[in-house]
Amino acid sequence: NDYFLSLVFLHGDNVTATVALGVFQGRYVTQINLMAAGGLIVAAPVLILYVAFQRHFISGMLAGALRE
Numbered sequence: 001n002d003y004f005l006s007l008v009f010l011h012g013d014n015v016t017a018t019v020a021l022g023v024f025q026g027r028y029v030t031q032i033n034l035m036a037a038g039g040l041i042v043a044a045p046v047l048i049l050y051v052a053f054q055r056h057f058i059s060g061m062l063a064g065a066l067r068e
Contacts, residue, residue, distance in 0.1 A: 017042045 006016045021042070024034040050057065 003016075003018050006019045007022075010016065010019065017038070021035055021038045024031040024038065
């Protein structure tokens with residue numbers, strides 16, 4: 001989700017989802033409802049994976065932070 005490098009190096013149909021959300025922002029009109037819906041669609045898989053693997057994620061972070 002590196003917005004700047006994706007914006008600079010990718011052109012045409014080969015863009016990431018975050019860059020593609022910029023299509024809904026015009027010079028004078030911004031379609032907030034479409035940008036919000038697109039943002040939810042982009043964020044949903046990450047949130048679902050976090051909820052599914054929350055226990056493993058937290059235990060892995062604690063294992064790396066604590067010394068035994």
